[in-house]
Amino acid sequence: MIDTRTLAPVIAAAQGGDAAALDHLLRVCHPDVRRYAYRHCRISDVDDAVQEALLILSRRLRSLRALAAFPGWIFTIVRRECRRLERHVFRLDALDEARMEAWLATCPDAALRVDLIQALESLPAHYRETILLRDFAGLTIRALSARLGLSPMAVKSRLHRARELVREYLIA
Template identity: 60%
Template sequence: MTLAEQHRPVLDAAHGGDPAALAQLLRLCQPDIRRYARRSCLVSDVDDAVQEALLVLSRRLGSVRLLAAFSGWLFKVVRHECRKLARLALRHAPYDDERAERWLAAQDTAGLRLDLVNALESLPADYLHMILLRDFAELSIAEIAALLGLTAAAAKSRLHRARLLAREYLVG
């Protein structure tokens, strides 16, 4: 059942301009928007993407011509917000290699170990598991994917996000 079918009466009323129905629709859609944003955004951008998507929903719901296409439209808005936030983050180049090298050179071994432990402890469990399997247990992507029941592409993606978060913690 699509989001539009699931919330049809509230969606119709909100589309018709009922402010109470719009407020209820925003509450009903938020968990789905957040779940989709977690898959589409950097972890640090999820809350911002959800907020922006809800704002776009509240402002532009009246322009949606076919309410049956509401779910697709809403997830397209979330995906657009995630990409916009990623572009903004990349424009500032927070992870340039020179900066990382300077940071590493300035660290003593004991301090680096402590920072690395703290960075790993800050990761969500799924991401920590990926780093431990790949970088400490030295399993291949294919082995990790088979072990976790993922596709190789999903395992690579999860590992990439895990490393980005760890790097963000250490260098950012």
């Protein structure tokens, strides 16, 4: 995990224009940024999101005011890049809605159940738990938040991502 206490001098030097410090900072952050991107991006978008996030970090580091905010700041950049790439991908295929409707209309209930079970089983455990508790057990966002130990916004984000992954699986 990114430790701002040990990186504070490096971040300060990079903000001051030290190219070596910036290079060191990017190398130190890269594994954590990649790990975070794997949790929030489609697998095919991870490399692009990491590259874009590190590029944004290098360009906007001077705008960072509080060094303690650095980890949250960089992870927010990664999350935004993942979402941007996801929106870009889903806009490219305008037929997804029509394909989904046509598939649902022609798919027998038994086959739909099997496909849905397979889609849920393909999810990472934290997404599967969230979607099962919300959509099948009927827990509220507040109850989910308390049960999972997450903020309501984190639960909503996780739920949205889980639903998108199920949809992506079913369309494919």
